[in-house]
Amino acid sequence: MVYRIFVEKKPAFDQEAEALRRELTDFLGVASLTGLRVLNRYDAEGISKDLFDQAVRTVFSEPQVDTATETPDLKGGAVFAVEYLPGQFDQRADSAAQCIQLISQGERPLIRSARVYVLYGDLTENEIAEIRRYVVNPVEAREASLQKPETLRVEYAVPTEVKTLTGFRELDREGLTAFVRGYGLAMDTDDIAFCQQYFADEGRDPTITEIRMIDTYWSDHCRHTTFLTEIDGVTFDDELLQKAYESYLDVRRELHRTKPVCLMDMATIAVRYLKAHGKLDKLDESEEINACTVKMEVEADGKKEPWLLLFKNETHNHPTEIEPFGGAATCIGGAIRDPLSGRSYVYGAMRVTGAADPTRPVSETIPGKLPQRKLVTTAAAGYSSYGNQIGLATGIVDEIYHPGYAAKRMEIGAVIAAAPAENVRRERPEPGDVVILLGGSTGRDGIGGATGSSKAHTAHSVETCGAEVQKGNAPEERKLQRLFRNPAACRMIKRCNDFGAGGVSVAIGELSANPRSAWRWRWRRRTCPPSWPSPRRRTCRPAPWPGSRRSLGWSWRGTGRRSWTSAGRSWIPTARPSIYASRPAAPPIRKRPWSAGSGRTWSAWPRT
Amino acid sequence: MERLAEDLNVCSRRGLSERFDSTIGAGTVLMPFGGKHQMTPIQAMVQKISLEQKHTDDCSLMAWGYDPVLTTESPYHGAYSAVVESVSKLVATGASFEDVYLTFQEYFPKPGRDPRRWGLPFAALLGAFRAQMDLGIGAIGGKDSMSGTFENLDVPPTLVSFAVTTEKARRILSNEFKGADHRAVLLSPEYDENGLPEKGSLLALYDRVSDLIHSGKALAAYTPERGGAAAAVMKMAFGNGLGFRFAPEVPLEALLADKPGRFLLEVTEPVEGALTLGETTEAFAFVRGDEALDGPALQSVYEDRLEGVYPCNIPTVPGPVETFRFSAHEHPRARFQAARPRVLIPVFPGTNCEYDSAKAVRDAGGEPVVLVLNNLTPAGIVASTDRFAKALQNAQMVFIPGGFSGGDEPDGSGKFITAFFRNERIKDGITDLLDHRDGLMCGICNGFQALIKLGLVPYGRIMETDESCPTLTYNLIHRHQSRIVRTRIASNKSPWLSLMDVGDVVNVPISHGEGRFVADEALIRQLAENGQIATQYVDLEGRATVDVRFNPNGSLYAIEGITSPDGRVFGKMGHSERIGHGLYQNVPGNYDNRMFEAAVRYFR
Structure with a gap:
């Protein structure tokens, strides 16, 4: 049985509806809009009528400020309802379900929420359509039915086999180009031709999972395609630049660099040079590339202790451009995860963004883009919502205005963190070590985040890129912050990596000392959430696996089991130290190549 | 000055910033906006190292630098200046120039196969390379994003430098003008023929500014950024609602020039070799020669520019208000005692x-x-x-x-x-x-x-x-x-x-x-x-x-x-x-x- 309730703020407390009304009349220019109401609609299932009624008074509404009714009077207005796309994390519904569970101390009910908008005034069809377009961002939300559903349960087919791409090896050049387009891959024809050659040598056709995995791994987001491109010739019209370039070449000679000239080399060579000359002596070097790490001394209650200071900057330009709230929220979420996986406590954040003038009228918006004003304010709401919830002090927030950022917004989050050095153990993973994927579960969106952000975009991006963004779940990441502040937990970890946009396919590989063997890990428990439509999603999912960029892996609630483990290469001895006791360090097998880089992050140490 | 105040890249970001929690963790050494009116934006974020139980005076500092206009003109100069700006902000906030580390954010148009477009990140990275070599500090991390293109529109070449260091909280200096009748002086490094700071002179200036700060001679310090020294004076003055009288002999160009690596200091004693810009005044007004700008009016321009987007000064809704007073005569104790409740x-x-x-x-x-x-x-x-x-x-x-x-x-x-x-x-x-x-x-x-x-x-x-x-x-x-x-x-x-x-x-x-x-x-x-x-x-x-x-x-x-x-x-x-x-x-x-x-x- 599904119960439904509508909750609306009393007139004295309806600032949200009022703010939206002002935005629509003043900013969008719909002058004939005379009134606007916003109602929250909740559907609940798996709950008794008594419990539901109690929840109406204590969870869904608050009698001081809200009115709650099963039959709202919507006469005389244009009505539409908006809900999140299936798979988007809905914190409102999730939290309501948890509150009810707290009261009942029983099973968690199914809750779905929607917002109902009621528009008043002499509005034309066109104006109503315009308001709908303004309110509903198709990347994350859709119009909801006004009918009450029979059930809230959704059946998902459980994938049983992985599709093999029969005939892939026979495709000609044109066919390969069509293949890239057909599957929406980020790689180009040369890349796919390279894959074709590889599988021809193997004597088999690839599976779709393999192609998606390679696409993720090779995306610019994960592999610095641009930064690692070999530069074989340069011409200068400027003497200053030429001199600087020559000084760069001198430094290369001095350091005996024989690797090709590329942007990455230019970005990192100063550090190599300074280190060779005995500078940067506080740099903490390790095989882990979670965040910039320097050694420091902290005087704690008058006693000097060795500590590590970690910092990291992260961008989420593409996701923020198409879904500013979730994109900006997961920007800070992702930035936190890097030093967090370095076992440090993240306490400070900075936000620097780039936008076009947000005070220009909405009519000047480039077709296919969100208006700048909506972008800047929604992104600020998203980032602050996440940062405020997770509890780190945001010390500086600035925004740079330049017309060029209308092409794509810039959303940078930078974080700072610290940890006592004794909490951070750095060892090489070995065969037999246990890998734990840890984090929260959210929706099934977010797939293709890495490849999406590496593509140049066109006017259709907002409609077709829906699956590439996701919502973060800050309270879950906060739990990870607590866990990693616990020295006992930290000291169990040999090596740790966060999920970037490349998901498991990149993260596990990066954990390994030997990227080749990394691919031999196996799922020990092949249970997966029903919301995963195809095995592809198990590997190419960005970040905290079931869907958010906010955790170090994941765990899933469905089976009542807290975590997944996988046999194969390495991460962290779990809670049973007798079984997973660490072993003495093995001799180095092979240094990690650039292709195992951590996300798009580059760092200036020890990869030669 | 009014034009400056309403320049999008100078005007107040308070309405944007204040929706972000800036004090959780009980480690915030500098609030994002300083002065009794909380109006002077800080240039470096300073937070105590977070210790769960113990206490420390050690803090971390982080500052950023980047100018889109300069970097569009010349990615080389832009990147070099970004590094200098980020480091100068740390120095102005009281950090000594030692153990400074950098991390970069690069954001460029998609280069495709056009050599000229490849030239943008190339030139910027060369600029950043030279800056690191000259200052003897390194970028130990970074992120590159090379997809800043939408159809025919490109983002400006972007290299944001983040500088990080540590310092004792007691050595931190905030940047709002502290009092009236103090002098504001500008210290500049030598610039070479390319308009970039000469490295020896810049490093010497860093030491000098640190000395002035740590000896207590400088009461406030700021490294001018967008809008030059004039914008710096304005922002420093707003915090405590002080006015400023510009020295008539200082040319307007010197006030507006946008060069990296300069420092504006509030002092009570003359500083050798520094350009005196003027002095702070009790009256909240900005005076230069015969021209006088009313402080509150200028402040409104500065704050109103983005008010429609990021509100912070919503109109007061008049309502009854009264200052209550209730003094308790005695304070009962608990009947059940506990030494350590x-x-x-x-x-x-x-x-x-x-x-x-x-x-x-x-x-x-x-x-x-x-x-x-x-x-x-x-x-x-x-x-x-x-x-x-x-x-x-x-x-x-x-x-x-x-x-x-x-x-x-x-x-x-x-x-x-x-x-x-x-x-x-x-x-x-x-x-x-x-x-x-x-x-x-x-x-x-x-x-x-x-x-x-x-x-x-x-x-x-x-x-x-x-x-x-x-x-x-x-x-x-x-x-x-x-x-x-x-x-x-x-x-x-x-x-x-x-x-x-x-x-x-x-x-x-x-x-x-x-x-x-x-x-x-x-x-x-x-x-x-x-x-x-x-x-x-x-x-x-x-x-x-x-x-x-x-x-x-x-x-x-x-x-x-x-x-x-x-x-x-x-x-x-x-x-x-x-x-x-x-x-x-x-x-x-x-x-x-x-x-x-x-x-x-x-x-x-």
Whole structure:
């Protein structure tokens, strides 16, 4: 049985509806809009009528400020309802379900929420359509039915086999180009031709999972395609630049660099040079590339202790451009995860963004883009919502205005963190070590985040890129912050990596000392959430696996089991130290190549 | 100057910034905006290294540098200057130029196969390379994003430099002008023929500025950025509402020039080799020759530019307001004594102030008992309820910390916590603590929201609230607010406030989206008469006010905190637990309301 309730703020407390009304009349220019109401609609299932009624008074509404009714009077207005796309994390519904569970101390009910908008005034069809377009961002939300559903349960087919791409090896050049387009891959024809050659040598056709995995791994987001491109010739019209370039070449000679000239080399060579000359002596070097790490001394209650200071900057330009709230929220979420996986406590954040003038009228918006004003304010709401919830002090927030950022917004989050050095153990993973994927579960969106952000975009991006963004779940990441502040937990970890946009396919590989063997890990428990439509999603999912960029892996609630483990290469001895006791360090097998880089992050140490 | 003030890249970002919590962690050495008016933006973020239990004076600094116009003109110059700017901001904030590390953010148009487009990141990286070599510091990390293209439109070539270092909090200098009749001087390095600072001269200048700061000769320091020295003067002056008289002989170009690596210092003694720009004045006006600009008017231009997008100065809704006063004659003690009272601090999903709260309790001599509520499974909830109920029997106090329990959802704060406390066992335990064991309870921010929605304030018991009950709802500004506010003790009846005198004004960081106290007039009167209105938001003169600059959420009668009838349950919005030595240096005032100390003493 599904119960439904509508909750609306009393007139004295309806600032949200009022703010939206002002935005629509003043900013969008719909002058004939005379009134606007916003109602929250909740559907609940798996709950008794008594419990539901109690929840109406204590969870869904608050009698001081809200009115709650099963039959709202919507006469005389244009009505539409908006809900999140299936798979988007809905914190409102999730939290309501948890509150009810707290009261009942029983099973968690199914809750779905929607917002109902009621528009008043002499509005034309066109104006109503315009308001709908303004309110509903198709990347994350859709119009909801006004009918009450029979059930809230959704059946998902459980994938049983992985599709093999029969005939892939026979495709000609044109066919390969069509293949890239057909599957929406980020790689180009040369890349796919390279894959074709590889599988021809193997004597088999690839599976779709393999192609998606390679696409993720090779995306610019994960592999610095641009930064690692070999530069074989340069011409200068400027003497200053030429001199600087020559000084760069001198430094290369001095350091005996024989690797090709590329942007990455230019970005990192100063550090190599300074280190060779005995500078940067506080740099903490390790095989882990979670965040910039320097050694420091902290005087704690008058006693000097060795500590590590970690910092990291992260961008989420593409996701923020198409879904500013979730994109900006997961920007800070992702930035936190890097030093967090370095076992440090993240306490400070900075936000620097780039936008076009947000005070220009909405009519000047480039077709296919969100208006700048909506972008800047929604992104600020998203980032602050996440940062405020997770509890780190945001010390500086600035925004740079330049017309060029209308092409794509810039959303940078930078974080700072610290940890006592004794909490951070750095060892090489070995065969037999246990890998734990840890984090929260959210929706099934977010797939293709890495490849999406590496593509140049066109006017259709907002409609077709829906699956590439996701919502973060800050309270879950906060739990990870607590866990990693616990020295006992930290000291169990040999090596740790966060999920970037490349998901498991990149993260596990990066954990390994030997990227080749990394691919031999196996799922020990092949249970997966029903919301995963195809095995592809198990590997190419960005970040905290079931869907958010906010955790170090994941765990899933469905089976009542807290975590997944996988046999194969390495991460962290779990809670049973007798079984997973660490072993003495093995001799180095092979240094990690650039292709195992951590996300798009580059760092200036020890990869030669 | 007016044109400068309304330049998009100079104007105030306060409305944007203040929706971000800037004080959680009780480690914020500099607020984002300094001065008694909180109007001077800081140039480097300074936070204490976060220690869970111990205390330190060590802090980290982070600053950024980048100018889109310069970097579009010349990516080489832009990147070089970005590095210099980020480092100069650290130096201006009091950091010595040693152990500075960098990390870069590159963001460029998609290069495709066009060599000219490849030239943009190439030139920028060369500039950054030279800057690192010249300064002897390195970028030990970075992120590259090379997809800043939409059809025919490109982002400007972007290389943002982030500089990081550490310093002692006592050596930090804030950048707002401190007083009138002080001199402002400009120190510049030598520039080479390419317009970039000559490295030896820049490094020497860094040392010199550090000396001036650490010897106490410089009272404020700022490295001019967009808008040059003129914009710097304006921003430095706004914080404390001081005016400025420009020296007539200083050419306008010198004031507006946008060169990296210069420093503007507020001094009382002349500085050799420095250009004197003018002096600060008591009168809030900006004077140059015959021209005079009214300070408040200029400030409005500066703040109004983005007000429509990021509001911060919403009009005051006039309403009745009164400064309450209730002095308690005596402060009863608990009948059951405890040398080290135990304070139960529950952690709900979304709670984030438990570390700061536990530290404040411990520092005051109490024993924090932090209990994490496990909501993974129904069995986890039952087990947590059980543990909480047991811990409650052994506790003298319950402290509900701030945060966003359940993400402040569904559509309203504190619901998660209230759902938990409405559980029969917990409810009985609380009743026992309050009615039979003389216990204390307090909730700050999210904790206050929970207390009021349970009825514990102002009624002193858990009950089903109805329409007539007071509550806390969305801030009038309809967004999160984070800044320092001034609160006045309106009643010291509560054991939590027994060490304060009525009329004492305490600065306190606030950070909340739902802090607007509402109740009907008659109830407020009744609460005031009974001494249950504990604290009120006040202006610089100590008067309760509904002005959004002081009353951040539009609370009726400027009410910040209330208590139960006998004062043992106390709820307040301001984060009184976020205190510590050397914090909030650019917003001076007393931050300690001694509430934790008072609560501990109540049991001794």
